[in-house]
Amino acid sequence: MSFLSILYAILFYAATILLVAGLGRKIAQYARTPAPLKIPTMPAPTTQTGVVLRVATEVVFFRQLFKSNKWIWLFGWMFHMGLFLVLARHLRYFTEPVWAWVVLIQPFGKYAAFAMVAGLAGLWGRRILVERIRYISAPSDHLMLALLLGIGLSGMSMTFVSHVDIVGLKAFLLGLMRFDWSHSLPSDALLLIHLLLVAILMIIFPISKLLHAPGVFFSPTLNQVDNAREKRHLAPWAAGLDADRAE
């Protein structure tokens, strides 16, 4: 392996461990945080199945956002759906043989990048052009958008402007996954920039606002059943206090 490859190999091992461990820790924390009150946003489903459907439509269509602000919804949804397809397309670098459905969506993933980047540009435009939003935007809000945009644009340049040796790239990545370090990373500048930005994203993900991705599933206003009259809501945490008082 070349020196550069060793550097990137270490970077990606570290970034992966930080991402997985950091996310796991956060999810464990969210799961253990008590939800003492019954506070689903009404009208709420009255069955558990209903809640699953509600969370699903929220995650897939961003229903609440759609009701509150059409512009943010449009750009946000474009970005997230684009990102989803683009990520799915990237599975070709990590699977051998490439799964059939991943081959099938390649062309869609290619053009989803435009939706993704347009969505990001829209969201950033809002932060800069809407004075009220500009006032409440922290540097990290801007930097996060810049980082995502940087990743999107560098990736798109490799697809649409100047190709890199993705056969070599895949050999390098499969090598990392199998602890076989015999294949060097191709040293195309665009690729190096793209990968560096991705590693930065992986590292800061578990300490950033992007935690809304796992967080949405733990939102009590979203994931609770409207059955306060049928069943008494007693958080495990409050149950102890309750038992003490009963004595």
Next chain:
Amino acid sequence: MRKSQRFNILFGLAMAAVLLSGSAAVFAGVPVPLLPEPVKSAVEGEESCVLPEDEMRRVHMDRLKHQRDDTMHEGVRTSRFSLKECISCHVTKNDAGEKVSVKSREHFCNACHAYTGVTLDCWDCHASQPDGGQ
């Protein structure tokens, strides 16, 4: 040490262990496309591709499409990036000595394309073997 801190450290170690063992389980050498040696039938004495290998890997798709557009729209028929020429140098024979079709992963072009999930419609019209076979 606080209880939560200890939990964090243990959790981190556990995750690392899962990662390591998970990957080690699939340790089996890295699959790479096995590219057959080009058969230099078309151009006597030519030992290399139309561009250096490194460059070929990165630009052959753009050059081929350029060539196609030049041919189709302007009637320019040079042979440098002609699909026919690619195919005649890069014919692939299997163990039995038969030429393989582009549907097989043994075919020179498809070895890489299958590896990277690329599908081409070119072969709907163009032959993938020098004698016109699919």
